[in-house]
Amino acid sequence: ACLAALMQQLRARADRFATTSCTDMESLCSFVNDTDVLQVVELIDKIQFPGSADQADEVAKLNAGLGDALNATSSDIVALAVHACSLIVRKIFDEIDADTTAHWFGKKWDDQEPVVENVLVTLDDYFRDLHAWISGSFFYAKVVRFALDRFPTASRFVGRTAALPNAEVACRVIEQDVKNVHGFFSRYESELRRTGLRTADDVTKHLEPMNMLSLLVSRKLTLDDLARDLHDLDQQGLMDDASAKRAKLLKDVMGATKRLVPLSASHGAAAAADGSKSSKGGKPPKKSTFFKKTKDKTVAKADDNGMPAPPTEDASDAAADFQVKTTSLDAFLNH
Secondary structure, eight states, rough: OOHHHHHHHHHHHHHHHHOOOTTHHHHHHHHHHHHHTTOHHHHHHHHOOTOOOOOOHHHHHHHHHHHHHHHHHHHHHHHHHHHHHHHHHHHHHHHHTTTTTTGSSSHHHHTTHHHHHHHHHHHHHHHOOOOOOOOHHHHHHHHHHHOOOOOOOSHHHHHHHHHHOHHHHHHHHHHHHHHHHHHHHHHHHHHHHTTTTSHHHHHHHHHHHHHHHHHHHTTTSHHHHHHHHHHHTTTSSSSSSHHHHHHHHHHHHHHHHHSSOOOOHHHHHHHHHHHHHHHHTTTOOOOOOOSSSSSSOOOOOBOOTBBOOOOOOOHHHHHHHHHHHHHHHHHHTOO
């Protein structure tokens, strides 16, 4: 009866936190600390039987009498505390969104302002406070892990509506963002290790969507590549949660890339000029599209700005081929 009453009170507090948006962070941390000291197994071990000749025997009898209820209650208490940790992280990102994450892939980001750097500095301030406020290292580690999981690695790119003004600059900024985010969370290696991320490569896998964006914007990765990955997932039949999330990510990123990284006018003009030169030489231009990999294994040399050399094709052919590929890709995505 005592264990049931304890759990009823804890669940009531947890429900209030989940349904009340104005809950302050200190109250959430206090709840986590309360659950940390209410670990039932440890409390049972501290119970004394002053009138008993054999203290250990009495404790063993008590544990045997409680049985599975004791372990279940301890697990339930931990689960409530972990959920409170997730609420703490949600509150952090809700508070910082307007001033930081909302500008990721926005105008300030286009202007190369330190948007992601500001997010990380703000998170660092919160982590310092939470390290002091949360008594248990296990639950503090959960907060760090939830922050990594919640970090908007691709959602802001997918939600953007305006085309990227400069793909080369965007690629460079994304690559720097990846380095900054990876470096930040690598500082919390010991905390992340407690949550199952044991190596730097594990953190890198979490940032895969950001790396994917960099490769797409720089055109080192094509939409055809993602379409093949999506097709492979589709061939698996019934997907697990991880596969379903990845399939959704691929579809979202592919749709956003078509919208945000179009073939530029300068690219088409350069292609037309190269096509004209090739025609004068008596050789037809080779076709090379953004979506389709060329069978030629040679790599085009980059220009002085580090951008790949434009394909040698007539501008009208490029536009027509782009439309065909886009139409077929739309059909695939809507499948």
